[in-house]
Amino acid sequence: MKLLKAAVIFVLVPTLTPAFDPLSVSVVAGSAVMAWHLFSSDSWLRCRFQECCNKNATVNFTALKAQLDNRLFGQHLAKDVVLKAVLGFSNNPSPKKPLILSLHGWAGTGKNFLSQILAEQVHPAGLRSKFVHLFLATLHFPHQDQVKLYKEQLQNWIRGNVSACPSSVFIFDEMDKMHPGVIDAIKPFLDYYEEVDGVSYRKAIFIFLSNAGGDLINKAAFDFWSSGKRREDIQLKDLEPLLSVGVFNNKNSGLWHSSIIDRNLIDYFVPFLPLExxxxxxxxxxxxxxxxxxxxxxxxxxxxxxxxxxxxxxxxxxxxxxxxxxxxxxxxxxxxxxxxxxxx
Structure with missing residues (x-):
């Protein structure tokens, strides 16, 4: 604020000078412009010193692909689906709804890893970014008797953060441990609305991580192996219908009978295969x-x-x-x- 006060003083002092001085006016104008660049919420100068929101949610496709190729192993399906989904979403100047991905598979198959890589491509600071928000079911929503409170808090949290940054990224981990009904609180933000209470959620990204459906994925992978087919021949159409139905009917899933699935708001159910x-x-x-x-x-x-x-x-x-x-x-x-x- 010291710099801002200095700029204000520069503006006031020349008004007390009786003679018109073009040089003083130039200094005043320059100081005012500098102050604006420093304190405007999204000025290029301010963004050099602190993190600013990537409002257009642009993603470098080549960089994302390289990261997935070099750091995520054995998940040809997940790589392909996420690359196509993110590319289409990022290149669309006016998406009709947020991008919603639901990642499924057993622990250690790369779900968290992929969500972190994706977050880093939208906001370089990744999970350290103030525009990337990680929710853990057992930490943030532990008590079943407080579901109503959690739903209110979740709505307020997401509304406030998307208002601050339209391209906010929200990651919900341990969806298989989340109490049913909690996640339905954010359904209005995921739907095909231009705005909800004056806020547009269309450029945000929501990622759900869950072990639910892992058994179905593992069985399908083993069936392919047993029949002599290559792992790489497994396609999304072989697993996505099983996942969507299985997770919807799984009482141990936070998406059990969820209106988010019922309204077909999840863009992709992404299977993570067991690792050899x-x-x-x-x-x-x-x-x-x-x-x-x-x-x-x-x-x-x-x-x-x-x-x-x-x-x-x-x-x-x-x-x-x-x-x-x-x-x-x-x-x-x-x-x-x-x-x-x-x-x-």
Whole structure:
């Protein structure tokens, strides 16, 4: 505020000077413009020093694809669906409704990872951005007897944040643990309305993450494997109808009998397939590279072998996906460091 006061003083002082001084007027005008650039809510100068809202929700498709290719493994369906959905939404100057994605699959398959990558492409600070909001069912909506209060708070929270930034991103994790009815509070914001109480929600992005439907996805993947078909041959049409019906009728899902599904407001039900050992190895290599280690295939194999796999007889899929890769690599870290020192 000191700079703003200085600008105001510059404006007032020349008015007390009896003689007209063009140079003083120029300084005054320049100071006023500078003050506007510093304190206007979306001025380019202010946005250089603090985060500003990306109001148009533009996404760099090439950058998003590169991130998904390099960091998300074994999920050809999720990559394809999200890339197409985001590209269409981002390129549409006047969408009719917010983009709504529902990600399903067992833990460790990459749902959180993908939502973080997507959030980073809309707002570079990702989960640290004041325009990206993460809700955890067990943390933010823990008590069943307070559902009515949660619904009111959720509506107020989303209304306020979208008013501040139309392209806000909302991520709802643990949807399978959310009390039924809570999420229906935001249904008016997801529907085909131009505005709700003077606020447009059409450029916002809503992402639901859930383990619900994971069993259906795993069975479909195993059926493909059993029939000799390639994993990569699984298409969205093979799984999406099963997911939408299964989640709607699942009493252990926050989307149980939800009006959001009933009104067909979810754009895509995105399946995350169970990860095979080759995908776990990709996760290990990526983690080693991220830590600055040279990739040692013996360590990669050792970490992959420590994971547990299902079905019991065939042992094809990791039952925790890549979720425990970091922790298991920690155990081998001493060996990795000693090997790096020896090579050095």
């Amino acid at each position: 050992q080759r995908h776990v190895k990709m996760c290990v290599r990526a983690e080693m590279t991220a830590r600055g280690y040279a990739v040692d295939e013996k360590i990669v194999q050792a970490v992959a072998d420590e994971m547990t796999y299902f079905p019991k007889e065939q042992k094809i899929y990791s039952d925790k996906g890549c979720k425990t890769v970091q922790a298991k690599l920690d155990i081998h870290e001493d060996f990795v460091m000693r090997d790096m020192k020896a090579r050095a």
